Amino acid sequence: MAEVNMGGLNIKWSSLSKQDKKEYGAGIALLTIASGISGVILGGIWGERILGGVNTLEWIYSYLYPVAIVCFFLSVKLMNNFMKRQDEGFVDFNIKANIWGINFFWIVGFLVAWPLEVFMGFDFVFFEYFLLYSVGISIGARKVYKQMYAIDINEEQS
Amino acid sequence: MKNNLKNLREELKLSQDAFGSNLNVSRQTINSIENGKFDPSLPLAMKIAKFFNKRIEDIFYTEN
Secondary structure, three states: OOOEEHHHOEEOHHHOOHHHHHHHHHHHHHHHHHHHHHHHHHOOOOOHHHHOOOOOOHHHHHHHHHHHHHHHHHHHHHHHHHHHOOOHHHHHHHHHHHHHHHHHHHHHHHHHHHHHHHHHOOOOOHHHHHHHHHHHHHHHHHHHHHHHHOOOOOOOOO | OEEOHHHHHHHOOOOHHHHHHHHOOOHHHHHHHHOOOOOOOHHHHHHHHHHHOOOHHHHEEOOO
16 A cells, blocks of 8 residues: 655655556656646747747647647546555545645635736746646645654554 | 554554555554544444454544
């Protein structure tokens, strides 16, 4: 059964079964590929921000975009399979951390990023909004870890 | 919710890890239940009660 470590920021690799390692590892790899591609496309990292002008490689976007979508859905499928095998404590931990991520995303996005974009002319893109979710889930994981596992997490009570 | 899971487990001289393996949950989950940081679902509470051959209310209770 999966356990968390690093103050909730990581999954303890040694606690995973062989199948868990395969599915979780492949899921993370695919999600990273999807994030990388969508970051390039939607974040404009590979666009005007770097090139400063016309992007001559724009034609490749239409080929990469479906790859990112397929990778994303495959990673969701693998992660779902992985989560279904875990116990309720681990699932509860992840639900609570995700709620933090979602709340941080919409509160900071709505109250800070969006007004800056509309009224101040800042150019936030999808990729950066997604970062808000990542920050939120990291804060949530730390807090939930402290709530659930603060007492004697590393030394087993026999 | 409070519980006397730790005492019951210690009576059987089981580690959290070994007890968790019996119930198909992780050591961390057992740890958080014992410390009152996580309330188990009814199916898990029933599993725990069955493991100790006790009623759920003999293991889990509220302060008042």
